[in-house]
Amino acid sequence: MTTPNDVARHTSGPDPDAVRSQVQALLGQLGPPAxxxxxxxxxxxxxxxxxxxxxxxxxxxxxxxxxx
Incomplete structure (x- = not known):
């Protein structure tokens, strides 16, 4: 079910969950700190x-x- 917030999110810019996933995937490459x-x-x-x-x-x- 699509909510008004979903529509607003897609028309107002990038999907925050997609951005978060991309950043987490990149940071996951770093591994544990020294x-x-x-x-x-x-x-x-x-x-x-x-x-x-x-x-x-x-x-x-x-x-x-x-x-x-």
Whole structure:
């Protein structure tokens, strides 16, 4: 069943659940934070790239919502 909120959400910008899923999928690539040894499984450059991708998803969603 489609509610008025569903219609408003689709006409006013990106689906928040889809954006959330994309960001969670990207952040899930990071794995757990570095342990006491100071090393995580991903190097800092790879972590920065993943965070930049998540940031880009959020920026595009915000721009789309503003243009609505």
């Amino acid at each position: 342990g006491p040894e100071g090393q995580s499984e991903l190097d800092l450059e790879t972590q920065a790239q993943v965070l930049e991708q998540a940031h880009d998803v959020l920026v595009r969603a915000l721009e789309s919502a503003e243009n609505g």
